[in-house]
Each structure stands twice: as structure tokens, then as C-alpha cells.
Amino acid sequence: MQNSFDDIIEKLDNHELWDFPGGVFPAERKTLSNQTPIEKSPIPERLYVTVKQHIGVEGQIIVDVGQKVLKGQALTKSMNPFAVPIHAPTSGEIAAIHKHVSAHPSGLPELTVEITSDQQDKWTKLCPLIDYQNKPKMQVLAAICDAGISGMGGAGFPTHIKSSPKKDVEFLIINGIECEPYITSDDRLMREHAWQIRQGIDVLCHLLKPKHVLIGIENNKPEAIEALQVACRENPNYRICSVPTKYPAGGEKQLIQVLTNREVPAQGLPVDVGVIMHNVGTCFAIADAIFAGKPLIERVVTVTGEAVESPGNIWALIGSPVAHLLAHCKYKQAGQKQPNIIMGGPMMGFSVTSDLVPVVKTTNCILAPTDNEIAGNNEQPCIRCSACADVCPASLLPQQLFWHSKAKELDKAQDYNLFDCIECGACAYVCPSEIPLVHYYRIAKSEIRVEQEDKQKSDKARERFEKREARLIAEQQTRDEKHRLAAEARKQAMASNGNNAKDKIAAALARAKAKKQNASIVDEQPIAPTKVAPANQSEQEAKTEASDVSTKAASSNQRVQAAIARAKAKKAAAEEAVTETELKEKVDAGDLIENKPDVKQQDNDVKLVSEQSPQAKVNTQADVTDSRPTADVSQQHQEPNKADSKQAKIAAAVAKAKAKREAQKISNSDTASNPAPAAKVNSPQTKISVELAKTEEQQIDMKKRRIAAAVAKAKAKKAAEIAATSKEDKPS
Structure with missing residues (x-):
């Protein structure tokens, strides 16, 4: 069970702390670099700004090769909550965007923006947030994120994420332990910039609302402890805690255990025990971002080791090559048989694979030891x-x-x-x-x-x-x-x-019967006898009858019947031509009698009609009736001269023969289409089809009779005109 807040405060008031298991006491070697103030590093000719310098994802590059940039200008933008932007450390030109050796134990190349400095160090426009206490917390967090701030004392976790927990915070711990040998960057920062660190703590308290602030500093840094006590004396909730020197007291879980006796669970986070921890370097960067609007483009780096002639702490621009800082501190490479450059301390650092490895946001030390300063790798079997x-x-x-x-x-x-x-x-x-x-x-x-x-x-x-x-x-x-x-x-x-099939069949039968009745009414109408009339009146009658037939045939319900009628009319015309030729030959041979009209033939035609079906009888009688006036007309003009009335007789005979042939065809058609009822139609559909077929045939026969009568009348008229003309032309 973890200690309560009151128990922890009571023990801290008594200047008592807890301890963590294990730990070692290596030689500190801090006096090599903590004796001089922090120096300003000259601007290198080229800077290599790694795109991803934190835990999370890299941002999206928003600059192009050849583009001019100003100091503090953003090179990437955050497209993800875990993306932190990077900025131009100085003014210059984007020389390249490519993969470059990284600040990692593996040394694998990572995406890097290479900048050529113009040595003018011209700033971009800065946007401070001085009245942050009156601004929404999200706006303050956005300003921290836009400044590209991530944890500067360890793994580089994004600060804006760490400063917006979903749980209540009891203790805000500021880590100023710096327990690793050789490293003194945080020590000198606390000595020289305690007030700015205090400002960063104020911003974090505004965001986190902790109950108490604990600032842990190892007891081997008395100057730093004194400087922060002076800076924080106005706020009683800010407590400076002098922690016994033991490595690794600066570890996150270890320092929490020392100050609160609370243990962070495995796979857990400090906020799970009510604690948030930040590094003093991170607090300084937050103060710069909020009160000056400066992004994180530089940090304090310790350059030390016995191989360095002038060890100390330097304000190094992010992206500066290690070789540049070593040259500034006068690295004695010539005296080393196996040069070994370590980024970080001797306990947790790693050897770099190239002196072009750039400084990143988590770089706190560059160690250049001599051959005898650090033991070599002489691995032996485990005992x-x-x-x-x-x-x-x-x-x-x-x-x-x-x-x-x-x-x-x-x-x-x-x-x-x-x-x-x-x-x-x-x-x-x-x-x-x-x-x-x-x-x-x-x-x-x-x-x-x-x-x-x-x-x-x-x-x-x-x-x-x-x-x-x-x-x-x-x-x-x-x-x-x-x-x-x-x-x-x-x-x-x-x-x-x-x-509904029966209803549809009944309706179809009714329609068929109605059509049949209409056709029978038309057939029963008598055809007026034809008399010899003037030429204009006969032509007009013929045109009228033909127009009636054409109009009826063109109706939408009888288009098919009209086509059939036209075909049969053509066939009848061809047969008529043949019949006229045969009859002419008979007349020339004396087969036709001049003075007697063929009344007997007409009687035979009537007799034939009486023996046919009723419908055919009506049709044949109409044809015979139309042909008799033709014979009467021919008899009126036969007296003057037999030779002159020959053409009229031929025409009359042709008309009678055609009428007879048409009567026979109609009789045969009716006989074939109306056989004896040998079998009864069972299905309603078959009955409908039969009725429709009969109606169509009757309509076609009626049209054929009318056309034949019109043609016969026209021919009889023409024959009469010819006979009259020949009679007038004969001299008296």
C-alpha cells in the first residue's frame, strides 16, 4: 500500500527520504566541466536536423530543397498527437533532405534536413504567450507542442502529451539529479538560469494543478540547490529536496521511490501513482516557448573527457555535428590510438559511428575519453x-x-x-x-x-x-x-x-364479337347499280370508293389487312391482263357473239352464287350486278358497225370473266375457312383466335369486292366512250 499524501509531506518536513534497492557509486568526474560558465557555440557551416528526435512519429516536412529559412522557422508540422515539429536552428538555405547517420547506438541513417548556414542568424517572427494564465489550457499545450518540446532528460517523450494526463496529479517532480558521471549540463543550467526554470514550473503547475512540487537535486550540487531555493522561495508549495548521491538516483522510477516511497507498477506510468516528472532542461525550454516564443533549437551540452583540452558546457544548436563541438573544445584526437567518442555518459551512453552524428534534443553530453580512461571490452564468461x-x-x-x-x-x-x-x-x-x-x-x-x-x-x-x-x-x-x-x-x-385469366378471355371474346357485328353490318349494305355517267362523275365515284378503301385500310387496327389486300390486288391485276389477252384472241376467232349479250353467262353466275355460302353469294351478286350494266351499254352501241364495237365487247367480256373468277375465289376461300364443325374448340384462346381470323377474312373479302366493282365500272365506261367516239367518226 502506497503512502498517503500527508504522510509523505510529514516525512519531507522532517528532511527524511526513502531509498531504492541496488545502485552503485562510480567516480563522478564532474569537476572537469562544471567549473566554467556555459559558452555559446559558433554557428556551424552545416547543420543536420533529424526529423524524428522523440518517442512517437515524425512530422510532415513543409520545406523544399533550395528554400531560404529563418532561425526558428518550422521545418515540419505535427500531423499526429505524438508528432513534434522541428525548427531551423539558424537562418540559411535547405541544402538537402536525405538520410543521414543518426544519434542512435545502431547509427542507422534517418531522414534529415540539411541546412547551409548564412551566418546571419536572423530570427523568424516569434509569438510569445505571456498571459498564459488567462488562456485555455489547450492553447498553452498547443504552444508547447508547436515549440517542438520533448523530454530533454531521458527518452524524449512529447511534453504536451505528458502535461495533459487524464488522472489527478498529487506531486510534480522536477528532476535535477544528474547522477551520471561526467555530465554537468543540468548543474550549470540550474546555477545560471534558476529563474527561467521556475517560470517553466509555474506553467506546468497551471496545466497539471498538482498539490505539491518536489525539486530533487543531488547533494553534490550545492550551488544548484541554493540557486533554486532562492528562485522558489516565494511559493511554499515548491520544495527543494537534497537527494543522497547514488547512481542511478536520477532514474524516473527510482527518484519517485526516493521522494514518495511509491513504486510504479510494471508496464505502468508515474501518473498511475499520482506523479508527473519533468527534467529541469524541459522546464527551461517551456519558459522560453511561453514567455519568449522561442522553439527548441538549442540546448546545453557537456563536452568533456581527458582527451578534450577545454572541457565545459556549450549552448549547442540542434543539428550541430559532434565534430564541430569537439573542435570548439579542442579535442586531441592525434594522441588517441583508438579514438572513442561517446554520446551520453559512460554508464548509459553509446559510441558514435561517425563524428558527423548531429546533436538532438536528448543529447546532454559528448564524452571523449583517452585510451586509459575507460576500460576496453574484454568480455569473459559469466561466473x-x-x-x-x-x-x-x-x-x-x-x-x-x-x-x-x-x-x-x-x-x-x-x-x-x-x-x-x-x-x-x-x-x-x-x-x-x-x-x-x-x-x-x-x-x-x-x-x-x-x-x-x-x-x-x-x-x-x-x-x-x-x-x-x-x-x-x-x-x-x-x-x-x-x-x-x-x-x-x-x-x-x-x-x-x-x-384474372377468365375475365381477360371474356373481354377478348366480346371485342371479337363486336368487330364481327360491325363487319356484317357493312357487308349487308346494298351496292347501288351503276349507270353510265359522264366521265367526270365516274372518275369521281371511283376515286371516292378507292379513297374510302384506303382510309379504312390505313386505320391502326387494320394495317395488316390493308397490306394483304394490296398484295391480292396486284395478283388480280396480273390475272386480269392474262384474261384480257385470252378473250381478245377468242373474239378475233369469232368465238364471241356480237348481237347477243351474254345473259346466259350472267344467269349461270347467279346460279353459282346461290350454291355458295351466304357471304360469297352476296359478293358474287354484287359483281354480277356491276357487270350487267356494262353489257347493256355495249348493246346500245353495237348497231353502227361490228368492227368498231369490238373493243367494247372485249372489255365487257373481261369484266364478266373477272367477276366470275372473283366469285369462285371467294367461294373457295369461304369453303376452306369455314369447314364443317368436325371438332369443337375447347380452349378459350383458340376460340378467340378463330373469331379474330374470321373477322379479318370478311373485311378483306369486302374490300376486294369493292375494288373489283370499281375497276369493272371504270372499264365499262372506257369501252362505252371508245364505242361512242368510233360511231361519231364514221361518215354518214
Whole structure:
């Protein structure tokens, strides 16, 4: 059970603290660099600004090669809450955007913006937020994010995320321990800029609303403790805590345990125990961003080591090559057999692979030791002495972690809480076999992270595939359901249509009967006898009858019948031409009698009509009636001269023959289309078809009779005119 807030304050009032397990006491070697004030580094000719310098994701680059930039101008923008922008450390021109060696133990190239300095150091427009207390918290957090501030004492976690927790905060701890040997950047910063650090603490208190502020400083930094006591004396909630010197007291979990006796759970965060921790360098950067509007473009870096002639602390621009800072401090490379440059301290730092490695936001020290200053790598087999386990501040089993990490048994290494290791190097420091234990732990962690990333990618791919399959199945089911419903609808429609079939058949039969009745009424109308009339009157009658026929044939309901009638008319004309030729030959041979009209033939025609069907009888009688006036006309003009009336007789004979032929065709057609009722039509559809066929045939026969009568009258008229003309022309 963790201590309550009141118990912690009571013990702190008594100047009592807690302790953490393990720890070592290496040589400090801090006096090499903490004796002189912080110096200003000259502007390098080229700066290499790494795009991603924090935990999270990189921002989106918003500059192009060849573009002029000003000091403090943003080079990237945040497209994600865990993205922190970077800024131009000085004015100049974007020389390149490419991959460059990174400030990482692996030295793998990372995306970098290369800037060529113009040495003018001209600032961009700054936007301070002096009255931050009257601004919304989100606006203050946005200003911190836009300034590109991330944790400057450890892993580089985005400050705006860390300063907006979802849980209540009891203690805000400001880490000024700086426990690692050689490093004095925070020490000199607290001595020289205690007031700005206090301003940064004020901003954090405005955002976090903690109950109490604890500023932890190791007791080997009396000047820094005094400077902050003076700066914070006005606020009783700001407490300066002098912490005993022991490595690694500056670790996040270890310092929380020392000041509050609260332990952060495995895989947990300090806010889970009511604590938020920030570094003194981060507080200084927050004060610069809020009160001056300056982004994070420089930081204090300790350049030290016995291989450096003038060690000290420097305001180094972010992106400055390590070689530039070493040259400024007069690095004695010529006297080293195996030059070794370490970024960070001797316990947690790493050797750089190139002197062009740039300074990043988390760089606090550049160590250049001599060949004899730091022991070399003389790894020997493990002797199982358990010294590493005794000094581990996280209470782990470094020996077991070493075995599993070296054997690539990553699952077992995780079972021994590999990720609780803070990589402080205490185990490697005390190892008699000089085994670089932290090196093995880092490799194992890196491999596990790669596996986890691959697993996350595969899980996401599997989830996408499963969602896609589920979506396709759902779409197929939807389509099947639509098809099923459509099929049911069709079945219902067919069933309803079947119920109404009888009504539709009855309606069709009624329509057919009505058409039949109309046709019979037209057929029963008598045809007036034709008399010889003047030429104009006969032509007008012929045109009128033809127009009537054409008009009826052109109606929408009888278009098919009109086409059939036209075809039969053409055929009848052809037959008429043949008949006229035959009759002319008979007349020339004396087969036709001049003085007697062919009344007998007409009587035979009438007799034939009486023997036919009623419909054919009416048609034939009409034809015979039309032909008799023709014979009478021919008899009126036969007296003058037999030779002159020959043409008229031929025409009359042609008309009678045509009438007879038409009567026979109609009789045959009626006989074929109206056979004896041998079989009864059972289905209603068949009855409808038969009735419709009969009606159509009757209409066609009626049209044919009218056309034949008109043609016969016209020919008789023409024959009479010819006979009259020949009689007039004969001399008396």
C-alpha cells in the first residue's frame, strides 16, 4: 500500500527520504566541466536536423530543397498527437533532405534536413504567450507542442502529451539529479538560469494543478540547490529536496521511490501513482516557448573527457555535428590510438559511428575519453557471482536476462521483465567478467519490438481480411434475400394474373364479337347499280370508293389487312391482263357473239352464287350486278358497225370473266375457312383466335369486292366512250 499524501509531506518536513534497492557509486568526474560558465557555440557551416528526435512519429516536412529559412522557422508540422515539429536552428538555405547517420547506438541513417548556414542568424517572427494564465489550457499545450518540446532528460517523450494526463496529479517532480558521471549540463543550467526554470514550473503547475512540487537535486550540487531555493522561495508549495548521491538516483522510477516511497507498477506510468516528472532542461525550454516564443533549437551540452583540452558546457544548436563541438573544445584526437567518442555518459551512453552524428534534443553530453580512461571490452564468461543482481535498481535478475537474450529466447527474457530494465549499466559496471550486459538487453529489446511491430501489422492485415470477408458475406446474403423476395413477388403476380385469366378471355371474346357485328353490318349494305355517267362523275365515284378503301385500310387496327389486300390486288391485276389477252384472241376467232349479250353467262353466275355460302353469294351478286350494266351499254352501241364495237365487247367480256373468277375465289376461300364443325374448340384462346381470323377474312373479302366493282365500272365506261367516239367518226 502506497503512502498517503500527508504522510509523505510529514516525512519531507522532517528532511527524511526513502531509498531504492541496488545502485552503485562510480567516480563522478564532474569537476572537469562544471567549473566554467556555459559558452555559446559558433554557428556551424552545416547543420543536420533529424526529423524524428522523440518517442512517437515524425512530422510532415513543409520545406523544399533550395528554400531560404529563418532561425526558428518550422521545418515540419505535427500531423499526429505524438508528432513534434522541428525548427531551423539558424537562418540559411535547405541544402538537402536525405538520410543521414543518426544519434542512435545502431547509427542507422534517418531522414534529415540539411541546412547551409548564412551566418546571419536572423530570427523568424516569434509569438510569445505571456498571459498564459488567462488562456485555455489547450492553447498553452498547443504552444508547447508547436515549440517542438520533448523530454530533454531521458527518452524524449512529447511534453504536451505528458502535461495533459487524464488522472489527478498529487506531486510534480522536477528532476535535477544528474547522477551520471561526467555530465554537468543540468548543474550549470540550474546555477545560471534558476529563474527561467521556475517560470517553466509555474506553467506546468497551471496545466497539471498538482498539490505539491518536489525539486530533487543531488547533494553534490550545492550551488544548484541554493540557486533554486532562492528562485522558489516565494511559493511554499515548491520544495527543494537534497537527494543522497547514488547512481542511478536520477532514474524516473527510482527518484519517485526516493521522494514518495511509491513504486510504479510494471508496464505502468508515474501518473498511475499520482506523479508527473519533468527534467529541469524541459522546464527551461517551456519558459522560453511561453514567455519568449522561442522553439527548441538549442540546448546545453557537456563536452568533456581527458582527451578534450577545454572541457565545459556549450549552448549547442540542434543539428550541430559532434565534430564541430569537439573542435570548439579542442579535442586531441592525434594522441588517441583508438579514438572513442561517446554520446551520453559512460554508464548509459553509446559510441558514435561517425563524428558527423548531429546533436538532438536528448543529447546532454559528448564524452571523449583517452585510451586509459575507460576500460576496453574484454568480455569473459559469466561466473555467476550475482553481483549484477545485487546492484540492479529494478530488482531484476540480470544474469538470467543475459542468458536468454544471448540465446535469442525472447519469450523467456520477457518473462523475467526485460522491459523493466532502465539500462542504467550498474550491472555491467560491477561485472567482474566485463560483460556488456546492457548491450545484450538493448539488442533483445530491439528484436522484440520488431516482432511486435510485425505482429501488429499481421494482426491488422488479418482484421482487414476478416472484415472484408464478413462484408462480402453480408453483401451476398443481402443479394440472395433480394432475389428471394423478387421471386416471391413474381410468384404472387403470376398467381393473381391466373385468377384474372377468365375475365381477360371474356373481354377478348366480346371485342371479337363486336368487330364481327360491325363487319356484317357493312357487308349487308346494298351496292347501288351503276349507270353510265359522264366521265367526270365516274372518275369521281371511283376515286371516292378507292379513297374510302384506303382510309379504312390505313386505320391502326387494320394495317395488316390493308397490306394483304394490296398484295391480292396486284395478283388480280396480273390475272386480269392474262384474261384480257385470252378473250381478245377468242373474239378475233369469232368465238364471241356480237348481237347477243351474254345473259346466259350472267344467269349461270347467279346460279353459282346461290350454291355458295351466304357471304360469297352476296359478293358474287354484287359483281354480277356491276357487270350487267356494262353489257347493256355495249348493246346500245353495237348497231353502227361490228368492227368498231369490238373493243367494247372485249372489255365487257373481261369484266364478266373477272367477276366470275372473283366469285369462285371467294367461294373457295369461304369453303376452306369455314369447314364443317368436325371438332369443337375447347380452349378459350383458340376460340378467340378463330373469331379474330374470321373477322379479318370478311373485311378483306369486302374490300376486294369493292375494288373489283370499281375497276369493272371504270372499264365499262372506257369501252362505252371508245364505242361512242368510233360511231361519231364514221361518215354518214
